[in-house]
Amino acid sequence: MPAEHGDAAEHDRAVTVVDWRDQVLRNPTMKDVAHEARVSLKTVSRHVNGETNIDPALAERISAAIVKLGYRRNLSAASIRPGRTSKTIGLVISDLANPYYSTLARAIESVADAAGYLVTIASSEEEGLRHDRLVDRLMEQRVDGLIVVPPRNAARDWSDVAGPIPPLVFLDRPVPYSAADAVLADNAGGAREAALALASVGARRIAFVGDSLDIYTMRERHAGYAAALAEAGSGVDDSLTITTAHTREQAEHEVGVVLRDDSADAVFAANNRSTIGALLAFQKAGRRLPLVGFDDFETALLGSPPVSVVSQDVELMGRTAAEIVLGRLNGDTSAFATRTLPTQLILRGSERL
Template identity: 40%
Template sequence: MPGVTTSARSRPTMDEVARLAGVSLKTASRVFNGEPHVTERTAAKVHAAADELGFRPNVIARELRRGARSTSVGLLIADVANPFYARVARGVERRLRREGLQLVTASTDEDADLERQLTVEMLERRVCGLLLTTCLTDHAHLEAERRHGVPVAFLDRPPHGITADTVALDNAGGAALATRHLLAQGHRRIGLVGDLSRLPTHRERVAGFEAAMHEAGIADWQRYMRADSHDSESAGRAAADLLALPEPPTALFTTNNRITVGTLRALRDTAQKPALVGFDDFELADLLGVTVVSHSPEQMGESGAARLLDHLHGTPGAPRDERLPVRLVPRGSGERPPPP
């Protein structure tokens, strides 16, 4: 059927499919919507024309016009390049796929303004639910969306200003576990290299570290704390600063995977390496002999998705703050004794 062309820069339209098939636009629409009163021969002509042009119907737009729920769930995470968040997203996606739902993911880069913008964009895309790893300190703006039927759940960090389902780690317990392990090796001067001070995960892990140090009768622990390291480079500088002190720490606790990696780089050429325990397991940590506080990011993602699905199925229950367990994995770095 000559005479029908499509732009190389745009998707073909249903109108072009109808013209190529020699049918009306209404007939082509009936074919793609699966409506009755269309002969098999006509439907075959329409599908053949669609294949030739590369036309694909906009399923989401069609379902929304019918009043159906969107099949997409939005996930906002701090950094999709961080293996921790990549594993969280994998857990979310795995759970949603079983329900026929798709995941749309975006990174906030710990930028509050960007998080607000991305939240609006997700909602404008009519996602049927929203999962957040947030850096905001107020989430009251999401209350109206929830009243209009869009469920919201939080991962890794709790909300502020609203009550909502949260799935996070036992941050304080994990930090205390790591600190007590170092204390048990005989260390008293234990340094902490931490994340951004404004993040609740950082504050909870510092609280667990502080509790364990106070239990051991160590009151001046803060002189060995360096916070606001959010990447491996700044963590390396913070660790180097601690080791350059006149009385350096004999052990270090690093509060996330990237901080641990940066600290390892700082220790690379150090003759007398301090003991080290890191929060979060990471690739090659077993080969490098790094003692870690381990957990399952995939479980966090699956649990958060399950809570969202409860809302979508109409069985939400009361909002829960679920804390996932952590465990210490000794591999050698955390078992070094202090120097004599």
Template identity: 60%
Template structure:
């Protein structure tokens, strides 16, 4: 059974002051005795109390009908697709979704979590921040129904929705090798990201075979932007160091395509994560496709069930990925030109 969150009464008792004094303090009053204010501040910190900004407008036993979503970057097509799917399910159940982006800023992430809790959301769906994915989760776990997506946390008792990052990358790398590549370059973001570590693990399962030992030197994990990925791939093209490219996220895929256009020639390519233009390019881009809509649906239905007291046993869902071959993984494609 989850412990109840601390209340204003608890703060008053711990600080040995009246409830009205605590209420004035948390609502921003400045004419409070400094000694009492200091005791209240210490009590709030010790109890990990969060003032409920919406409590006055919601009667006891009533739901706010709000679900909070904290993601990395709403401009990223992956996260915007995830948010759309979650919002659709919430709307079908009469809930409003409040979406916020932390931009991988740990302090901002914690601020957004605290603010959503203060707004009395009925549940949280969270993509943990890259640099410190675990610190916030222990405190949030007992206060509100919580589901994490895309990246796991170590705190117990939290529903987790993930994709099979390693398996998808393994299948993609194996396909590039089957097409004849002996030097497959891995282009991705920081290994602080769980998804990148998993995708690199899948890549290594294939390239660590003796026949592919040259690929071991072609791992690049500093491409946070499409421009950074483009510079890496352009260098590989100029020096003829790689036979194929595995782009470990959609920004790296876009960067690789830009490099091909600048160089005027291409390498076989498979990217992780589908995007709307992928089938329209020439050649159409092969990808490891996650079912982002399904991930959002499962996350939303799980948090809504928990908010209504109907949640199943806490578990981790690992959703399968799918290798979608459209032609860009092949060595030769007739009639293809890469133009600036």
């Protein structure tokens, strides 16, 4: 008899251990909340989904149960039901370390957050295959919309992406795909203004310092630079077209070579990293050349003289992309369009010696 009693007690302890482990290892469900609050599952569902015509006493019990159990809605599961969404926008950029993209992401996040959406951000690092994996993963997560900075070399066409594709905006760089919107800056126009500003103060051998021309923005900026040199009557010198400055250090090295060889009398830096690299090269050499950079940056005002730049309204680009996606989600069926935003040339003195 005592042995039987001991076996029963041991059985009770084992049951208790199993129940406790079950509570720890699985996430609480709406059914658990309903049981804790002593209400129907339907009432919990209505409360969780924001309905307000619920008896206040019941709503209070449900809220208390949610806090006690640590219940969270499974938006991924909800998004696969008809009429439900994940309330998430996927953002694929090119380089998380570049302040340009962090500014874009912040602007997108601000607009999305105000509309009740979460932004999931990933970086392709300019790799086509990685970009494709990220897009597929975000679509598997049932994001409601996608904002994408296309990589330098695409691995596949968007027409080959398995649908359905959510509302899609290409940002900073266009893609030949008709079922998406795009938001760009006037890269060619801005670069043309920058090179003309340098030519107007007497520069004739203007170096172009930037990244690979495989990148749409670089190609456009080089085209604007070339147009300005043609207008100024000097023409493009291929030996002064430097397209290997992907990093600040590479730009510093290339501008250092230009200074050592005395091959140029001015520099157009085609992105913010190239501008910073040029400034570091000037500092190391103890002399500088007239300089205009593409993209403004926080420390541009600290130089002597401050750095002249072609400024994109990066925040406006991000906000516009987010507003387009949200508009599509809210029923906008207008024709897909490319919006090209203007740039602004800000002359602060570095364009002169």
